[in-house]
Structure formats: C-alpha cells, structure tokens
Amino acid sequence: MLAGLNLDVPIIQAPMAGVSTPVLAASVCNAGALGSIGVGATDADGARAMIDELKGLTDRPFNVNVFTHNTPTPDQEREAAWLDFLAPRFREFGATPPASLRTIYQSFNSDKDMLRLLLEMRPAVVSFHFGLPDQDVIAALKQAGIMLFATATSLAEAQLIERAGIDAIVAQGIEAGGHRGMFDPAAPDDGLGTFALVRLLVRHCKLPVIAAGGIMDGAGIAAALKLGAVAAQLGTAFVSCPESAADDAYRAALTGEGAHHTRLTSLISGRPARALANRFTALADSAQGQAAVPDYPIAYDAGKALHAAAKAKGEFGFGAQWAGQGAPLSRAMTAAELVKTLVKEMKQAGL
CATH class of the missing domain: 3.20.20.70 (Aldolase class I)
Known part of the structure; x- marks a missing residue:
C-alpha cells in the first residue's frame, strides 16, 4: 500500500x-x-x-x-471553422454559437x-x-x-x-x-x-x-x-x-445503451477523452475532414455552450458524460x- x-x-x-x-x-x-x-x-x-x-x-x-x-495558443481561424461546423447543431436548438472561444481552464x-x-x-x-x-x-x-x-x-x-x-x-x-x-x-x-x-x-x-x-x-x-x-x-x-x-441525465445514461459503447473522442474538449456514446460522440464521423478541433480547453468552451443550448430544450445528448469501458457495471x-x-x-x- x-x-x-x-x-x-x-x-x-x-x-x-x-x-x-x-x-x-x-x-x-x-x-x-x-x-x-x-x-x-x-x-x-x-x-x-x-x-x-x-x-x-x-x-x-x-x-x-x-x-x-x-x-494553448489561440487560433482564430481554426476556432471559427469549428464553430461553423457546430452551427447547425446550435440552430437545431434555436441558438447561435459563441462569437469566439476562450481558454476556460x-x-x-x-x-x-x-x-x-x-x-x-x-x-x-x-x-x-x-x-x-x-x-x-x-x-x-x-x-x-x-x-x-x-x-x-x-x-x-x-x-x-x-x-x-x-x-x-x-x-x-x-x-x-x-x-x-x-x-x-x-x-x-x-x-x-x-x-x-x-x-x-x-x-x-x-x-x-x-x-x-x-x-x-x-x-x-x-x-x-x-x-x-x-x-x-x-x-x-x-x-x-x-x-x-x-446530473440525472448522466446517471440515466450510465444505465442506458450508450454505456455499452463508450467512445474515445477529442470533439467535446479538445483532448482525447472516453465518454458514453451520445449525440456529441456521434459527431466524430461527420467531423472527420470537415474541421479541426481547437486545442484543449478552448474546444471545451464550444462543447459546454452546445450542451447548454441543447439542455435548455430538453436534449441531454451533448453532455460530457465521461465513463470508462466498465460503465455497464x-x-x-x-x-x-x-x-x-x-x-x-x-x-x-x-x-
């Protein structure tokens, strides 16, 4: 010990x-x-x-x-491209992306x-x-x-x-x-x-x-x-x-189907992280070749804003629901x- x-x-x-x-x-x-x-x-x-x-x-x-x-070193062009990629998801919930991104941590x-x-x-x-x-x-x-x-x-x-x-x-x-x-x-x-x-x-x-x-x-x-x-x-x-x-959505997701399909992704925060399969992790396929994810934790500013917009409309699939492969246990x-x-x-x- x-x-x-x-x-x-x-x-x-x-x-x-x-x-x-x-x-x-x-x-x-x-x-x-x-x-x-x-x-x-x-x-x-x-x-x-x-x-x-x-x-x-x-x-x-x-x-x-x-x-x-x-x-991280801010890259306005890269960050703007990432916000453009996420814009349709914001619009789905009647919201607009942030005008710019910050180094939040x-x-x-x-x-x-x-x-x-x-x-x-x-x-x-x-x-x-x-x-x-x-x-x-x-x-x-x-x-x-x-x-x-x-x-x-x-x-x-x-x-x-x-x-x-x-x-x-x-x-x-x-x-x-x-x-x-x-x-x-x-x-x-x-x-x-x-x-x-x-x-x-x-x-x-x-x-x-x-x-x-x-x-x-x-x-x-x-x-x-x-x-x-x-x-x-x-x-x-x-x-x-x-x-x-x-939160309640996170706890519920741990007992759902997404717990059996955790995914390692950089999309949410800008660094590789394993999360329960949800709508955010599913963006990985469409993001490939479309836009580069900003550095951590700048990308997380966008991820948190998208989650807040979705949550306000009752959609919890864009949360950072971190979990390991043993989640079903x-x-x-x-x-x-x-x-x-x-x-x-x-x-x-x-x-």
Missing part, C-alpha cells in the same frame, strides 16, 4: 473534475479509502472552498488533482495562485494529469510534505515521472473514462490496456503503481493488485453515487456502501 497515507483499503476514488465533490471524497476517505477532488476546472478561490469543505468533513488524507496541460503550470494555495493547505496528496509541472514546483510541493502522483499512459511517460521525483504512478489504461492523461495529445497513442500497462510499469519502474481504467468491482481491484499494483483508482464506479455531482449506492462492497468482493476474489 502507499506508505504514509494509512489507508485501510487500497482503493482510490478518481478526482473527476466537475463530478467529484467534497462530500463524495470525504465519504470515501471516511470509509478507509483515498478520496479525491479535481480542481482543474476552477481557480484558486474555488479550490480553497472545496478543500475547506472537505477538511470539515474528514480528518483523513485526501488527494487534490490539477491539470498540467500546455497552455488555466493550466496549473502557469497558475501561481493555485500553487500557493496547495502549499498553504497542504493536502496529503497532489496528483498531476496531462503531464508534469516544472521541477521547482515539484520540489516545493515535496518540501511541504505533500505526496505526489502523476498519470502515465505509457512506459515512456512513467519513466519521465520517475525521473522527476514523483512518489507514485497512476497507470491509466485505454479503458479509462474521462480524459487520457497523455503528456502530448498529438503524439501517437499505443492505447495500452490497464493490465498490460501495469505489468510494464511494475517490471520497469521502481515507483508504486496505481492501476486505473475499467476497474469497477472488487474482482477487478484484486486482479490489479495481483499484477503488482499497490492500489486501484476507480472513477466511473463512483459517478452513480448520490454524493457525486452527476455501474451500481447506484452511497460511496461508503460502495467501498464496503468493493472490499467484500476483493475478499471473495482471494485478497
């Missing part, structure tokens, strides 16, 4: 920015696992409010996740206020997604006594993480819901599955490996641990918990009940 965190069970609830809440994370922590919140979609003030709320609900360790993507790499906040609040764990911050930032966080995780989708990324002095590697397989943690989304992606990636990293890296992607029950956790992982990170499994921020129960169930299933699987 991860030394220093004193977890009762080797389970981590994935950060899931926009879906995970302080209440969800605290419930997971209080059940003996590691709860997480994602602050990549908010600023330092928003993050402070989330951390304060979480600290008021648990005295156990928790994880705060940040996005470390490269700051600031990367942690350039957010000094967020760094100062984390150094002040000192959560037990800070995790990085989409790459790594500068070495001086890593050093400052470690000096503050914070344990650091980082996501890898390949052995090459894991080796960069190890050399940077990070404490543990989150091995994210292609099955995982939400955004791929690739350092460079334009680079070739071998699409390694969770278990193949875990074995590669366990064999070639010295750091603890956390398995992430497609794991939905105790049998899956047990399998990951038997392959050498020290813990398993589950995201989609917790979306149906009442403590998550998922989702179960609706409280976070505490889910952790308890997972532990029981792990024991049944021989752990």
Whole structure:
C-alpha cells in the first residue's frame, strides 16, 4: 500500500473534475479509502472552498488533482471553422454559437495562485494529469510534505515521472473514462490496456503503481493488485453515487445503451477523452475532414455552450458524460456502501 497515507483499503476514488465533490471524497476517505477532488476546472478561490469543505468533513488524507496541460495558443481561424461546423447543431436548438472561444481552464503550470494555495493547505496528496509541472514546483510541493502522483499512459511517460521525483504512478489504461492523461495529445497513442500497462510499469519502474481504467468491482481491484499494483483508482464506479455531482441525465445514461459503447473522442474538449456514446460522440464521423478541433480547453468552451443550448430544450445528448469501458457495471449506492462492497468482493476474489 502507499506508505504514509494509512489507508485501510487500497482503493482510490478518481478526482473527476466537475463530478467529484467534497462530500463524495470525504465519504470515501471516511470509509478507509483515498478520496479525491479535481480542481482543474476552477481557480484558486474555488479550490480553497472545496478543500475547506472537505477538511470539515474528514480528518483523513485526501488527494487534490490539477491539470498540467500546455497552455494553448489561440487560433482564430481554426476556432471559427469549428464553430461553423457546430452551427447547425446550435440552430437545431434555436441558438447561435459563441462569437469566439476562450481558454476556460488555466493550466496549473502557469497558475501561481493555485500553487500557493496547495502549499498553504497542504493536502496529503497532489496528483498531476496531462503531464508534469516544472521541477521547482515539484520540489516545493515535496518540501511541504505533500505526496505526489502523476498519470502515465505509457512506459515512456512513467519513466519521465520517475525521473522527476514523483512518489507514485497512476497507470491509466485505454479503458479509462474521462480524459487520457497523455503528456502530448498529438503524439501517437499505443492505447495500452490497464493490465498490460501495469505489468510494464511494475517490471520497469521502481515507483508504486496505481492501476486505473475499467476497474469497477472488487474482482477487478484484486486482479490489479495481483499484477503488482499497490492500489486501484476507480472513477466511473463512483459517478452513480448520490454524493457525486452527476446530473440525472448522466446517471440515466450510465444505465442506458450508450454505456455499452463508450467512445474515445477529442470533439467535446479538445483532448482525447472516453465518454458514453451520445449525440456529441456521434459527431466524430461527420467531423472527420470537415474541421479541426481547437486545442484543449478552448474546444471545451464550444462543447459546454452546445450542451447548454441543447439542455435548455430538453436534449441531454451533448453532455460530457465521461465513463470508462466498465460503465455497464455501474451500481447506484452511497460511496461508503460502495467501498464496503468493493472490499467484500476483493475478499471473495482471494485478497
């Protein structure tokens, strides 16, 4: 298990920015696992409010996740072409596309206020997604006594993480819901599955490996641990918990046909991410050769605007309904009940 965190069970609830809440994370922590919140979609003030709320609900360790993507370079021509492509969908709901697109999320790499906040609040764990911050930032966080995780989708990324002095590697397989943690989304992606990636990293890296992607029950956790992982990170499994921020349409979609056909797409946000099959993911075929998707998170500004226009007319098929390939295995129960169930299933699987 991860030394220093004193977890009762080797389970981590994935950060899931926009879906995970302080209440969800605290419930997971209080059940003996590691709860997480994602602050990549908010600023330092928003993050402070989330951390304060979480600290008021648990005295156990928790994880705060940040996005470390490269700051995009605006491309007005490319963005205008993308809005033109989406225009018919906006018109379907009596709306017009935004006049222009914004960089709606600031990367942690350039957010000094967020760094100062984390150094002040000192959560037990800070995790990085989409790459790594500068070495001086890593050093400052470690000096503050914070344990650091980082996501890898390949052995090459894991080796960069190890050399940077990070404490543990989150091995994210292609099955995982939400955004791929690739350092460079334009680079070739071998699409390694969770278990193949875990074995590669366990064999070639010295750091603890956390398995992430497609794991939905105790049998899956047990399998990951038997392959050498020290813990398993589950995201989609917790979306149906009442403590998550998922709306009713998202929850319903997890039990629908789209859960059996998750799709990896860049259309919604500008970076590859796995979502439930819906009307937005279905645009991938028509978009090919028509218009280039703007960089993350600029494209997300358009995606959120389209979802808002559709939702106002009662259409929920343009939401960012992130989910992994194990989505059909989702179960609706409280976070505490889910952790308890997972532990029981792990024991049944021989752990």
